[in-house]
Amino acid sequence: MLIIVCSVKNAPGATTLGLGLAALWPENNAVLLECDPEGGDLAARFGHHPQPGLTGLAAVARTEDAQVDLGEHAQELGVGARVVLAPPGDAAAAAVQTLTYSGIEVLRRAADEQAVILDIGRLARGKPGIRLAAVADHVLIVAGAQLSDALQVQARLEWLRPELSGRLWLVRSGDNGYGSAELSRELKVPVLGEMPTSRLVAGALAGRLQVPNWRRLKLARAMRDMAITLTTAQPASILPPDTAAERLVAVEARS
Ligand SMILES: Nc1ncnc2c1ncn2[C@@H]1O[C@H](COP(=O)(O)OP(=O)(O)O)[C@@H](O)[C@H]1O
């Protein structure tokens, strides 16, 4: 299963959710790829070197036709998640670009065998993440629930919804603003779950705090429930990768 985690504005917790899903996935086979062209955060947060990581994976995915073992490029972080780490800053953009334009088949094949979670950072026009979203089974937009957040999501839904309908979800972050039912009614997108503020769980997932029981706390339980919902959700039909990406890019250009 291929899952995209992204935001549209601010820093609502997309990376936190991606790492949480990878750590809490019901089967022990999930891997998170840091595909944010603005650079990875997790190597620095957890004191790891970004290699092996995305740069090496992108090089292999470009040249190999065969099955690529994502595990060879992943590192195990202290919270119990396997992550293909990206370098910080602009160096990540090149790797993401290569993976997007030459490695989509490799990602799709890997996703047939295991949960592959891609943190693409901001979902925005002209960014490679659009092409990755086009071939994903599920696209999770993390957003706050204030009016301003909802309007930012709504503005993008006009061009996202037609192509991603059936695989698009919102994840409501923060403690204030609209409730999930209101959000999903107004935006006409299902809310997969909520990320309440949690200093402890967010701290554990950012490498700031050692919290031995973080998996039992409310935010972690909410993320685990989201993972379970995704594993049991009816798979939406996806067009062949090239067609799907071309269509979404065309819609993006028209609107
Ligand atoms: N639910 C939460 N409660 C408390 N802090 C959070 C929560 N989600 C994220 N954070 C914190 O907010 C900051 C940004 O989170 P991050 O996941 O990197 O956002 P994004 O990837 O959307 O930019 C980090 O310091 C993170 O620990």
Ligand SMILES: [Mg+2]
């Ligand atoms: Mg992020």
